[in-house]
Amino acid sequence: MKYKNNNAIALSLTAALLVGSSSGFAATTWKIAGGDSEGSSQHAFGLKFVEQLEANTDSEFSGQLFMSSQLGSEQDTVVEAGLGTLDFSILAINNVTPFSPTVGVFTLPYVIQSLEEAELLTQGEVGAELVENTVNDAGVRIVGWAYTGFRVLTNSKQPIETLEDLQQVIVRVPKNEIMIDTYKAWGGNPTPMAWSETFTALQQGVVDGQDNPYVTVDAMKFDTVQKYVTNIRYIFSIEPLIMSESVYQAQTPEIQxxxxxxxxxxxxxxxxxxxxxxxxxxxxxxxxxxxxxDPANGEKEWIEKATTAVWPKHYDSIGGKDKLNRILRLLGRDEV
Structure with a gap:
């Protein structure tokens, strides 16, 4: 009788565990920060990532998107992900650069000149190298790349065709030394500012303009506070999805x-x-x-000033002149 009772207890415990595991199952939901609003490239990328993550893990893992800088500025999210207090963030590559300088090669003006070149670099050996660098430098791992297009210049004052025109406006730029130096090389008036503060600053006239791709200009409703657009093509905007390396390493190889x-x-x-x-x-x-x-003369003066003044100043931070030349060779262009 005692033996039967033990069996009954064991069966009851097993049944309870099975019921608990099936009825009490809850997916792990990771927080994913995004600087841009819904409708942006970041948002489209994030939705697809969550959808595919759920499919790949039989809904054991999912993600919740927090767009429009709800979880802090883009640079803040790099810090938080590095500390392991945030799981993921989708953000402009220029906001990763202060924490892992070699990714700045993607923000050197006029290096990337098309979507195809952006795909080649991010998804090839250069991208793989930068993934390892961000892990080592910042404690975050790049696990995907969003592409947003060329950053066009918008402003509320006047059409801008020449560098002389540019000197008449105050332009918000990210807190990124390469981009700040680019505007200085053009003789412009760059004002470093967090992305989360930009719309209000444009609305209140603290700054006259900013640069971002058309998709972002639309998603952020900049048309309500900006009138003029100049089709500069100095940076092709790449926006990686970073993941906390500590969170990544806590997963099984299968989930990774x-x-x-x-x-x-x-x-x-x-x-x-x-x-x-x-x-x-x-x-x-x-x-x-x-x-x-469009800029006058096919942007020739913009290109010349940016590449001659800005590239050499940042060779060391991006990993050396040889690294830039390796990238230029991959793109079929002349070395410097």
Whole structure:
């Protein structure tokens, strides 16, 4: 009888555990910060990443997006992810650069000149090297890449075609030395400012302009506070998804692989999103009243001043002149 009672107790415990595991199952939901608003490339990338993560893990893991800098400025999220207090963040590469300087090669003016070049560099040997660097430098791991297009210059005062025109406006720039130095090389008036503060500063006239891709200009409703657009092509905006390295290392190899695989799917989706939407968004901004023009003389003077003054100043921070030349060779261009 005692033996039967033990069996009954054991069976009861097993049944309780099974019921508890099936009825009490809850997915691990990671927090994912984003600096831009809904409708942006960051948002499209994040939605696809979460969808694929759930598919790869049978819904054992998911993610919740917190857009519009709800969890802090983009640079703040790098710090928090490095500390392990934030799981993921989607942010502009220029906001990773202060913490891992070699990724600054992607913000050197006029290095990347097309979406195809951005894909080649981020998804090849250069991108793999930068992933390791960010792990070592900042305690965060890049697990995917969002592509947002060229950062065009917007302002509320006047059309800008020449560098002389640029000197008449105050432009908000990220807290990124390469981008600040680029505007200085052009003779402009750069004002470093956190992304989360930018719309209000434009609205209140603290600054006259800013630069970001068309997709971002539309998503952030900058057309309501900006009138003029200049099609400069000095930086192709790349926005990686970073993950806390401590959170990543706490996962099983299978879940780590599921995360990386989800990042690859989201990366491909981001390129498709940009290709499908950029021209349409540009036309919508025109219909909303924005006036778009190109720089005079094909941007020649802008390119010359930026590459001759800014590139040499930042060779050391990006990992050396040889590294830049390796990238230029990969892109089929002349070395410096």
């Amino acid at each position: 692989q599921a995360i990386i695989a989800a990042g690859k799917v989201a990366t491909k989706h981001s390129a498709e999103f940009l290709t499908a939407n950029e021209a349409r968004i540009k036309q919508q901004l025109i219909e909303k009243g924005m006036v778009i023009n």
